[in-house]
Structure formats: structure tokens, C-alpha cells
Amino acid sequence: MNIRGKLGSFLITLLMVSLSFMVFDIFLVVSWNMGEVLRKEQENVGIEIFLMDDISEVEAVNLADIISGLEGVRSVYYVSPGEAETVFRADLPEQADLLTLLGPQFHLPASIQIGLYPDYRTSEKVGSLARIVSGMDGVEDVVYGKEYLPGLTRAVDILEKLVILAGLVLAVSISLVVANTVRLAVAKRALTVQIMSIVGAPGWFVRMPFLGEGLLTGIAGSTGSLLLTGAVSWMLMSSVPHEFIPGKWIMLVLILGASSGVAGSWLGMKSGIPKPRS
Amino acid sequence: MMITFQNVSRFYNEWPALESINFQVDQGEFLIISGPSGAGKTTVFRQIWMGDLPSSGVVEVVGFRSDRIRRGDLPLLRRKLGIVFQDFRLLSDRTVYDNVALPLQVIGTSPKAVRRRVFSLLSEMELNHRRGSYPHELSGGEQQRVAIARAMVAHPVILLADEPTGNLDPEVSRRVIDLLIEINRSGTAVILATHDPRQVPAGIARFLYLDRGHLVNPNLWGGYRQL
Ligand SMILES: Nc1ncnc2c1ncn2[C@@H]1O[C@H](COP(=O)(O)OP(=O)(O)O)[C@@H](O)[C@H]1O
Ligand SMILES: [Mg+2]
Numbered sequence: 001m002n003i004r005g006k007l008g009s010f011l012i013t014l015l016m017v018s019l020s021f022m023v024f025d026i027f028l029v030v031s032w033n034m035g036e037v038l039r040k041e042q043e044n045v046g047i048e049i050f051l052m053d054d055i056s057e058v059e060a061v062n063l064a065d066i067i068s069g070l071e072g073v074r075s076v077y078y079v080s081p082g083e084a085e086t087v088f089r090a091d092l093p094e095q096a097d098l099l100t101l102l103g104p105q106f107h108l109p110a111s112i113q114i115g116l117y118p119d120y121r122t123s124e125k126v127g128s129l130a131r132i133v134s135g136m137d138g139v140e141d142v143v144y145g146k147e148y149l150p151g152l153t154r155a156v157d158i159l160e161k162l163v164i165l166a167g168l169v170l171a172v173s174i175s176l177v178v179a180n181t182v183r184l185a186v187a188k189r190a191l192t193v194q195i196m197s198i199v200g201a202p203g204w205f206v207r208m209p210f211l212g213e214g215l216l217t218g219i220a221g222s223t224g225s226l227l228l229t230g231a232v233s234w235m236l237m238s239s240v241p242h243e244f245i246p247g248k249w250i251m252l253v254l255i256l257g258a259s260s261g262v263a264g265s266w267l268g269m270k271s272g273i274p275k276p277r278s
Numbered sequence: 279m280m281i282t283f284q285n286v287s288r289f290y291n292e293w294p295a296l297e298s299i300n301f302q303v304d305q306g307e308f309l310i311i312s313g314p315s316g317a318g319k320t321t322v323f324r325q326i327w328m329g330d331l332p333s334s335g336v337v338e339v340v341g342f343r344s345d346r347i348r349r350g351d352l353p354l355l356r357r358k359l360g361i362v363f364q365d366f367r368l369l370s371d372r373t374v375y376d377n378v379a380l381p382l383q384v385i386g387t388s389p390k391a392v393r394r395r396v397f398s399l400l401s402e403m404e405l406n407h408r409r410g411s412y413p414h415e416l417s418g419g420e421q422q423r424v425a426i427a428r429a430m431v432a433h434p435v436i437l438l439a440d441e442p443t444g445n446l447d448p449e450v451s452r453r454v455i456d457l458l459i460e461i462n463r464s465g466t467a468v469i470l471a472t473h474d475p476r477q478v479p480a481g482i483a484r485f486l487y488l489d490r491g492h493l494v495n496p497n498l499w500g501g502y503r504q505l
Pocket of ligand 2: 319320321440441
């Protein structure tokens with residue numbers, strides 16, 4: 001095989017590796033964005049407490065202090081009747097007449113908005129926190145997404161498991177495809193391996209170039225797949241708004257590429273190196 | 279002794295390719311192993327360079343024993359040997375120069391010393407004008423002489439030639455055999471497997487005959503005289 005033939009078959013191997021990893025990359029992008037939607041949804045998960053009419057502002061602030069000490073509570077914000085009205089007028093200007101109609105004696109209830117730490121945004125934990133605060137003095141009503149929270153929590157749970165499971169299956173099968181592609185490319189040069197070892201080359205001397213080639217193919221192939229996927233993602237960005245995968249996941253793809261490339265060249269060499277007793 | 283076979287047998291799926299083989303090769307000897315195709319000649323060679331190990335018995339080559347050798351010792355053993363095959367086995371993507379230089383490069387010889395040795399060997403073997411060519415640009419005889427140069431470049435103590443003239447016509451074969459004789463004269467032990475022992479003039483070589491994995495006693499076998 002001449003130099004051009006060698007380069008040609010290297011490029012073909014590279015393309016195979018890139019396309020295989022692209023399947024994995026696209027899966028990662030889709031999973032990441034589905035997760036992102038759910039995470040955004042979860043960020044809005046919080047508890048709103050409406051206070052009794054006869055609670056003074058001092059008592060309300062005290063209550064807020066107590067609540068901020070509870071486990072899982074990240075932020076507490078006291079909304080006075082005056083602020084509630086301002087917000088109401090700003091949010092629903094066409095309904096502002098309603099307030100005027102009800103007269104100056106009427107005022108919206110004061111409330112406390114509770115923000116939660118991410119781990120506490122599940123339906124179970126929000127529910128138990130809601131039960132605790134609903135028993136507190138001066139609390140009229142507690143509102144949280146009782147209806148949609150269980151579904152959201154389950155969706156997040158299922159997606160997480162699905163991504164891990166499907167990700168593992170894909171990672172294993174694509175690594176096998178890549179390893180096999182590199183193995184075949186290396187096995188084509190079995191004669192080189194055989195002659196090297198017959199003329200007394202040390203084991204590492206025989207293996208180095210092949211492992212190097214496997215490593216290079218794996219890294220270049222997975223980088224290529226990321227570039228291809230990135231290009232596709234960029235082209236679709238305006239019609240289907242989404243995010244590309246984060247740096248950590250990109251590293252994962254590169255590491256997977258490098259290790260399957262090395263594993264493939266290792267297996268490929270095994271068929272070439274003559275060893276005692278087969 | 280450079281090589282000792284002690285009761286060596288090699289079975290492939292219970293079928294004996296070699297059975298109870300005993301022989302020795304001394305320093306600087308010329309040994310011919312003859313016998314029909316499938317007799318076990320290549321298997322004997324493979325036991326010598328330990329690309330394969332006996333099923334029973336012991337092969338000892340330049341101090342390495344088949345029953346004790348470790349993976350890491352194989353390169354050390356093989357650096358004492360030069361090996362030539364019927365099908366040349368040159369690396370097609372390297373020039374004549376690079377093919378011949380390979381055994382020196384793998385042991386870390388300096389590029390300058392590699393050049394000196396390869397140039398002098400190539401001109402000795404009248405291959406200097408071919409040093410930039412690729413194997414497919416050479417005739418069969420030239421390819422085999424390049425393979426012999428590769429086998430000899432690192433000064434082995436034993437040259438193994440497994441039917442080196444099997445793919446060559448008689449005229450070219452003679453030149454290859456003459457080369458082996460010359461190599462042996464300069465002190466290297468040569469083991470030659472061949473169908474046709476008449477290629478080597480009588481009196482130069484000792485002679486073993488293999489038949490279906492058994493060594494036939496050369497004293498009982500009058501074949502050489504008959505041939
Ligand atoms: N790797 C192997 N696996 C199975 N049988 C083999 C193997 N190598 C050689 N043989 C068998 O051993 C016998 C001797 O083969 P070989 O040494 O190549 O003979 P020769 O070189 O004299 O022609 C043959 O019957 C051959 O089929
Ligand atoms: Mg043979």
C-alpha cells in the first residue's frame with residue numbers, strides 16, 4: 001500500500017468513527033435539552049403562603065424568619081398587601097378595575113414566597129414542607145403545584161434513568177463499533193507487526209505506533225463527530241431552539257473515543273503478533 | 279551447541295506435525311532440512327524462533343529454553359537469528375533501504391550507524407542501486423536478496439531460510455544459494471529448508487530428512503546419493 005492508499009483508508013476509518021459517535025452525540029444533545037426543559041420547569045417549583053388578614057407586618061416578617069430556617073428553604077420573600085396590589089396591577093392591567101370596584105377597604109392578602117434548593121423540588125419534599133408551614137400560626141393557605149408536581153417529579157426521574165441506561169447501551173455499542181473499525185484497520189498491517197516482532201523489536205516498540213494510531217483515530221473521530229453534530233445543531237438552532245451539550249459531556253465523548261480507539265488497536269495487534277502456543 | 283531439539287513433539291489438534299525430534303546444530307554449521315511438503319519443516323523453524331512452542335520436549339536456542347522463555351525474552355532470542363521466508367515478507371510500504379534497516383532501527387541503533395551498515399551490506403550484495411525502490415518494483419530474486427540482507431543486517435549467529443528459492447527460477451535460485459554458502463563461510467550457522475538438496479554442493483552441508491513429522495535416519499536413508 002502506498003502513502004496515498006494509507007491516508008485514504010485512515011480517512012475512511014476516521015469517517016466511520018465520526019459517524020458512529022455522531023449517533024451518540026445527537027442522543028446526548030436531545031437528552032440534554034429534554035433535561036433542560038424539565039430543569040427550567042423545576043426551577044419554578046416553590047411554595048406560596050397566604051397569611052391571615054389580622055397578621056401584622058412584624059409578625060409576618062417573624063414568620064418568614066422561622067420559615068427561612070427550615071430544611072430545604074433557599075429564599076423567603078415577604079409580599080405585603082401593598083406590593084401584592086402593585087404586582088397585580090402590573091401583571092393584569094385589564095383587571096385593575098376590579099380592585100377599584102371592591103373599594104378601599106379591600107386589600108389583597110399578604111403572602112410569603114418560598115424558594116427551594118434543587119434537591120427539595122420533588123413533589124414529596126415540597127408536600128411535606130407545605131404541611132409543616134400550613135400548621136404555623138397566621139397561615140391562611142398554602143399553595144404549590146400539587147397537581148403537576150408529581151408528574152414533573154416522575155418525568156425528571158424517568159428521563160434521568162433513561163438517559164443513563166440508553167447512554168450506557170449506546171456508549172458500549174458505539175465503542176465496540178469503533179474498536180472493531182480500528183481493529184480491522186490495524187489487522188490489515190499484520191505483516192508489519194509480524195516482521196517487527198520477528199526481527200526482535202521489543203513489545204512496546206511494536207505496539208506504540210498502533211496504539212498511537214488507535215488513540216489518534218479515536219480522538220480525531222470523536223472530535224469530528226462533535227464538529228459534525230455542532231454544525232447540524234447550529235443549522236437547526238433558529239428553527240428548533242436548543243442548547244449544545246455542556247463541556248463535561250463533550251469531555252465524556254472524547255474520553256470514550258480515545259479509549260475505544262486504543263482498545264481497538266490493542267485487539268487488532270493481537271491478531272498480528274505471533275506468540276508461542278496459540 | 280547453538281540449537282538443541284530434545285524429544286520435541288508438536289501436535290495440532292492431536293495430529294503430530296512433529297514427533298520425538300532430536301537433533302543439534304553447532305556453531306557455524308550448514309544444515310539442510312529436506313522432505314516433502316507438509317513434512318514439518320516450517321514447524322521446525324517456528325520452534326527455533328519460538329513463534330510456536332513444542333507440545334512436549336524442549337528446544338534450546340542460543341541459551342534460551344522453550345520451557346522457560348518469557349515473553350520479554352523473545353526479542354532477545356530473535357535478535358540472534360535472521361529469518362528468510364519463501365514469500366519474502368518485505369514491507370510493501372517501505373523502500374529497500376528501510377526494509378533492510380528495520381532490524382537495526384528496532385534495537386535503537388543510531389541513524390548514522392544504521393546508514394553505514396545498510397549501505398555497506400547493500401553494496402556487498404549488489405543491491406545498492408535498488409535502495410530507493412519499493413519491493414513491488416523488484417524481481418523475485420532481488421526481493422529475496424533484500425530479505426536476506428534484512429536477515430543479516432544485525433549480524434545474527436544463525437540464519438534460518440525456509441524454502442527461500444521456492445518461488446524463484448533455477449538461475450536465480452543458484453545465486454541465492456551461493457549467497458547462503460558465502461554467509462556460512464563467514465561464520466554464520468545456516469539452516470536451509472528445501473525440497474531439493476542438490477542445490478547445495480555435496481560436502482558443504484549436513485543433511486536431515488523429515489517425513490510426516492519424523493526425522494528419518496540419514497544413515498539408513500540413501501536418498502541424498504540417489505538424488
Ligand atoms: N498452525 C497450524 N495449525 C494446524 N496445523 C498446522 C499448523 N501449522 C502446520 N500445520 C500442519 O503441520 C504439518 C507440517 O506443516 P509444515 O511444517 O508447514 O510443513 P512443511 O513446511 O514441511 O511443508 C502439516 O500437516 C500442516 O498442515
Ligand atoms: Mg513450509
